[in-house]
Amino acid sequence: EVQLVESGGGLVQPGGSLRLSCAASGFTFSSYSMTWVRQAPGKGLEWVSVIARDGATTYYAESGKGRFTISRDNSKSTLYLQMNSLRAEDTAVYHCARKMSSGTYPLDNWGQGTLVTVSS
Amino acid sequence: DIQLTQSPSFLSASVGDSVTITCRASQGISSYLAWYQQEPGKAPKLLIYSASTLQSGVPSRFSGSGSGTEFTLTISSLQPEDFATYYCQQLDSYPRTFGQGTKVEIK
Numbered sequence: 001e002v003q004l005v006e007s008g009g010g011l012v013q014p015g016g017s018l019r020l021s022c023a024a025s026g027f028t029f030s031s032y033s034m035t036w037v038r039q040a041p042g043k044g045l046e047w048v049s050v051i052a053r054d055g056a057t058t059y060y061a062e063s064g065k066g067r068f069t070i071s072r073d074n075s076k077s078t079l080y081l082q083m084n085s086l087r088a089e090d091t092a093v094y095h096c097a098r099k100m101s102s103g104t105y106p107l108d109n110w111g112q113g114t115l116v117t118v119s120s
Numbered sequence: 121d122i123q124l125t126q127s128p129s130f131l132s133a134s135v136g137d138s139v140t141i142t143c144r145a146s147q148g149i150s151s152y153l154a155w156y157q158q159e160p161g162k163a164p165k166l167l168i169y170s171a172s173t174l175q176s177g178v179p180s181r182f183s184g185s186g187s188g189t190e191f192t193l194t195i196s197s198l199q200p201e202d203f204a205t206y207y208c209q210q211l212d213s214y215p216r217t218f219g220q221g222t223k224v225e226i227k
Contacts, residue, residue, distance in 0.1 A: 035216075037218075044207065044218060044219075044220050045156075045158075045164065045207050045209075045218040046218065047209070047215050047216045047218060050214070050216070059214040059215065060215075061215045062121075062215070095163055095164070100169070103170050103173065104151065104153075104154070104169055104170045104211045105211055106166055106169035106175075106209070106211060107154070107156075107164075107166060107209075108166050108169075108175065109166075110163035110164055110165070111163060112162070112163050113163060
């Protein structure tokens with residue numbers, strides 16, 4: 001069974017940093033691109049970032065460019081999101097999701113998410 | 121960036137009803153569209169991809185259609201577990217934007 005478990009969320013002050021982790025199991029992690037998607041309280045889904053299977057290629061939403069860094073450790077089957085210079089508008093539940101390896105590459109498995117709250 | 125506009129944003133329906141949600145893209149995306157269902161407090165769940173391909177395990181009362189800029193998700197014979205929020209997502213280019221969501225509530 002595919003499992004994605006996020007951790008690392010919490011309360012952080014504006015301007016602070018946080019590193020989120022997503023531990024994957026039940027599949028060959030190194031064979032899949034991985035994505036972060038966030039959801040602010042009471043709001044819709046916002047795509048954040050994606051990383052290729054080998055980590056060589058990444059893309060970011062404009063909202064996180066220059067502040068967020070996505071990375072992965074295939075030896076540990078773990079995905080990361082380093083978030084710096086955090087703002088109140090970054091407050092959200094952050095989900096990691098697996099990108100399907102065929103078809104039009106939707107997100108076929110999601111974690112439950114970890115809550116990040118940016119507040120003084 | 122490609123913008124997706126869902127309509128309606130909210131709909132009220134009864135068990136057994138058939139409902140249709142529309143997703144319009146700001147530019148053509150061929151069939152590069154997915155639909156997700158999200159129940160309160162839960163992670164989103166993939167329903168349909170490539171505009172009309174049903175994800176494994178998803179009931180056949182869900183169907184998708186469309187290409188280019190206009191897409192629809194139809195739920196025939198609504199069941200109690202279908203009352204949730206539905207999102208479309210374009211898979212054509214980065215950033216992989218989502219629609220704003222359609223909340224389906226019990227009438």
